[in-house]
Amino acid sequence: MSFELPPLADLLAHSYVVRLPMRVKFRGITQREALLIEGPEGWGEFSAFVEYAPAEASRWLSAGIEAAYQPFPEPLRTTIPVNATLPAVAASEVGAVLEKYDAPHTIKIKVAEQGQGLEQDLARVAEARRLYPQAALRVDANMGWDIGQAVHALKALSEFDLQYAEQPVPGITGLAEVREQLRTAGIDLKIAADEAVRKHTDPLEVSRLGAADLMVIKAQPLGGIQAVLDIAQQAELDVVVSSALDTSVGLSQAAALASALPALPYACGLSTGTLFADDVCTEPLLATAGYLPVQRIDADPRKLKQLRPEQQRVDWWLRRVEQCYEQLVKA
Template structure:
C-alpha cells in the first residue's frame, strides 16, 4: 500500500484533454482524459463520464499508484497487441484496419444497440476476408441475452473465433452460454470482472475460460496481478480507450504477468486522431515494448479541454480523492 498524496499535489500538474477519435467507439467521438505527473512519472485518470464516483475512485487509485509508486518489475519486454474494429459497417473495415500495423489478432465489436446479427456477421466476415490468417475475437459488452448469444456465437463461429468477450451481462448468464456452447467457443469475462464487487466470482462460478483485465478499473496494476493469480485463469490485458499515458500502465500490467498466452487489447491509440505523447504508444509489427510515456506540453495545450470541462473533471477528481 501507499499513502494517498494530498489533493493539491495532484492538482498542481493536472491537465484535462479532449482527444478526437478517427471513428466513434463505445459511442465516444471525443475522449476526455485527465493526466498528472507524480514522483514516479505521468499517470492517467480517465473513467468514462457516466461512471459514478465509487467506480471512478478505483481508476484514481490506479493512476496514483502509477504516478506515485511506479510499476512492478517486468518479466517480458514485448507484448503482442490486437487491432480493434468498432461496430462499423462492413465497408468501413478496411480503412479501420489500415490504421494498425502488421495485424495478427483482431478484436471486433458486436451486439451494438440498434444493429442486427446480420450486421455483426458482415463485419466479422469482412475482417476475415481482409485477414485470412489472423486470430479473431469478438466483444459484445454484455449486449445479448442467453438465447441471442448462443445463436450469434454459433453463427459467428464459422469465422474461427479465438474467444467471445462478455456475450451476456451477468455471471449466471455467462455460465449458461458457456454450458450451451460446450467448448465450441471460449468465453472471456470483462465487465463481470472489472465492474463486479467481487471480481473473483466469475472464476468460482465456472462462467469463463479466461479473464479480460484492465488496470484502471481494478484499482491498479498490483491489484490486477493479485486477481489474476487468485482466479487461476488465463488473462488478456485490455485498455479503456486511453491516451498513451494510460496505455503505458496497461502495458506495465501485461509485462508483469507471469504468463501471457493471448495478444492484449492495448492498441486503441490507433483509433484516435490525437494523443498527448510523441511518439504515441502504438503497436509496431503486432506488438509494443513497455516504456515510460511523458506527456508533451505542446500537445497538452493543443488538445486542452474547454474551461467548463476542466472544471468538471477537477471537481470529479476532488470527490474521488475524498473516497480514497
C-alpha cells in the same frame, strides 16, 4: 490500495485535463476526455468514463495515482503482442480501419452494437476473415445480448473459427449459462469475462462459478497494476490485458501490467492508440509488427495545452478528482 495517498492539493496542482479527437466513433463517442497526473515517478491517467459514479470511478483514480507515484514493476518481457480493434463499422469500412494497424495478427471485433443486427455482425466478421485469413479473430459484445440472443449469435459467429467471445451478456451467472448452452450444443467456443470482472464487487466470482475460460482485465477500472496482479494470481484463469480507451500515458501503465504477468498466452487489447487522431505525446505508444513496447510515456506540455478543453470541463474533472479522492480516503 497498497500505497499511501498523496495530499489532494498535490494531485490537483499537478493535474491536466485533455480531450482527444477520435478517428472513428468508439463506445458511442468521438472525443475522449482524460485527466493526467504528473507525479514523482512519471505520469498517470484518470479517465473513468463520464457516466461512472464516484464509487466506481475512484478505482480509476487509484490507478492513475499509482502510476504517477509508484514505480512500475520489473518487466518480464519488453514487448507485448497486441490485437487490432475493429469497431462496429459497416463491412465496407473494415479494410480501411484495419489498414491503420501494423501487421494485425489478432483482431478484436465489436458486435451487438445498439441499432444493428446479427446480419451486420456476420458481415463484419466475414470481411475481417476474408481480408486476414490467418489472423486470430475474437468478438466483443460488451453485454449487448440477452442469453437467447447470445447463444443464437455465437452459434452463427463460431463458423469463423473465433479465438473467444468476450462478455456476450451482462453479469456472471449469464456468462455461465451462455457457456453451458454452447457446450451442450457441441460448440467449444471460449468465453471471456470483461465487465463481469471490472464492474463486480468481487471479480474472483467469475473464477469460482466457472463462468468464463479467461479474464479480460484493465489496469484503471480495477485500481492499478498491483490490484490486477493480485486478482490474476488468485483467479487462476488465463488473462488478457486490455485498454480502457486510454491515452498513451494510460497505455504505458497497461503495458507495464502485461509485462509483469507470469504468463501471457493471448494478444492484449493495447493497440487502441490508433483510434485517436491526436495524443498527449509527440510519439504515441503504437505497435510495430503487432507488438507494443513496454515504456514510460511522458505528456508533452505543448500537447497538454493544445488538447485542453474549455474551462467548464476542466473544472468538472477537478471536482471529480475531489469526489473520488473522498471515496479512496473512506476505503
